[in-house]
Structures are given as C-alpha cells and as structure tokens.
C-alpha cells in the first residue's frame with residue numbers, strides 16, 4: 001500500500017517551523033551524534049533531511065574529509081536545503097530526492113545513517129530502517145530520533161493543549177502513521193535486525209517564541225484534519241487561535257513531545 005504522505009507543509013511554507021524545531025533540538029541532536037560516535041572523515045546519510053538543518057550540523061563535524069548526503073521525498077524541501085548549503089559555503093554536503101524505502105543511495109557505503117522526525121510520518125517504518133541498514137558499511141552506525149506526542153504537556157495544564165495533541169495523534173493514526181512511535185523504537189530496531197541498541201529519552205521544555213512551534217504545526221495540518229473529518233474549519237480555527245494565545249502567554253511552559261534517541265551498529269554476522 002502506498003504511503004499516505006507527509007501532512008505538514010514543505011518548502012518555504014514549512015521552513016520557518018523546521019528552523020524553530022531545529023533551534024530547540026539541535027543541542028540534543030549534537031550531543032547524541034557525538035555520543036554515538038560521529039567523527040571527522042565519516043561518510044554520512046541523513047534520511048528525511050527536510051531543509052537540511054541536521055545535515056549542516058553533521059557536515060561541520062565530519063569536515064573536509066567526510067561527506068553528508070541528505071535525502072528527502074520533497075523537492076521543495078531540498079531546494080531550500082541546497083540554497084542554504086550554498087549560503088553556508090558547505091562543499092561536503094549534497095542533497096538528493098528519494099524515498100526512505102528506496103533511497104537510491106549506494107549500499108554498504110556509509111559510516112553513519114541518521115534520521116530525525118521522519119519515521120512518524122511513514123506507514124512502514126521497519127521497511128525504512130531495513131533500507132537504512134542496507135546503506136551502512138559493516139559496523140556502521142544507525143542513529144535515529146523519534147517523537148512521542150502522547151507525552152507532551154503544558155504547565156499550568158491547559159485543555160486546548162491536550163486537544164491539539166490528541167488531534168495530531170488522531171490525524172496520524174487515520175493515515176496509518178504513528179505520532180507516538182518514539183516508545184516503539186527499541187522494538188522496531190530489534191525487528192529491523194539491530195542488536196542491543198543504545199537508547200535514551202529526552203524531553204525539551206520550551207518557553208518564549210519557540211512555543212509557536214505548536215500552533216504553526218496545527219495550522220499546517222489544518223486542511224488534513226478537516227479532510228479526515230476530525231474537526232471542522234470553525235473548531236480548528238478556534239483551537240489554533242487559542243493555542244497561539246497560550247504560546248504568547250509568558251506564564252506557560254510547553255513540554256513538547258518526548259524524543260527517543262536510539263543508535264546501533266550494523267553487525268553483519270547476526271544478519
């Protein structure tokens with residue numbers, strides 16, 4: 001069955017949201033990649049790279065003797081990534097269109113394959129992990145970060161915040177996707193043939209303007225939510241405006257989705 005596809009905006013319409021997302025997550029991703037073993041000279045693939053934010057971080061770490069290849073299914077995302085790479089004068093990063101199930105990248109060629117916040121948008125995440133595994137050299141590292149929307153919270157608690165996440169989770173499940181996949185990632189790694197993965201959980205708490213991430217996401221999902229008959233235009237617009245208000249309220253703290261960080265080596269003898 002073909003995938004239902006990505007529900008949020010791509011290209012210019014989604015780039016600012018991904019920038020906020022990256023501003024929040026980059027320190028955690030950087031720490032994870034270092035802990036997993038990212039080092040100068042590595043050949044790396046970033047699957048579902050979006051506008052390239054993590055690809056650029058990785059490119060700066062692998063240096064001139066290393067390289068990064070970002071893959072995304074959306075040309076609109078890749079156009080932004082390519083122009084950003086040019087602005088940043090990065091010669092060791094390239095971007096190519098492809099599906100996570102069939103990237104078109106050469107097999108057994110990468111020291112590290114990475115993906116962040118992409119598997120939750122897929123109908124068959126295990127198949128994507130098997131493709132990623134095939135890209136790794138023997139002993140190469142797979143590093144993933146994936147969200148669990150069910151763990152998001154607002155402090156002080158706010159009904160509209162919970163409703164917003166329930167809607168997004170419902171939207172994913174109506175499309176055969178899973179916005180709570182983070183908790184299943186250990187299991188999924190095992191099913192994809194990774195032995196004894198390393199794992200940790202992180203949960204960023206967000207203040208000030210970064211809290212707009214949530215109403216922006218809801219706005220991008222608005223039409224898909226209506227199409228899925230999970231809401232109507234009147235209700236969803238009211239929720240979006242209440243979420244904006246909640247984000248602009250200096251006294252609220254947003255605990256955004258908990259993230260599973262997981263990494264493992266490709267061990268050929270166990271396959």
Ligand SMILES: C[S@@+](CC[C@H](N)C(=O)[O-])C[C@H]1O[C@@H](n2cnc3c(N)ncnc32)[C@H](O)[C@@H]1O
Pocket residue numbers: 003005006010018021022047048049050051052053054071072073074077098099100101115116117118121122
């Ligand atoms: C939430 S964005 C994350 C982007 C990036 N990894 C980051 O953390 O900034 C998810 C990305 O996955 C891409 N995507 C969705 N389904 C895909 C698929 N089947 N194959 C490759 N990319 C896909 C989308 O186009 C989007 O750019």
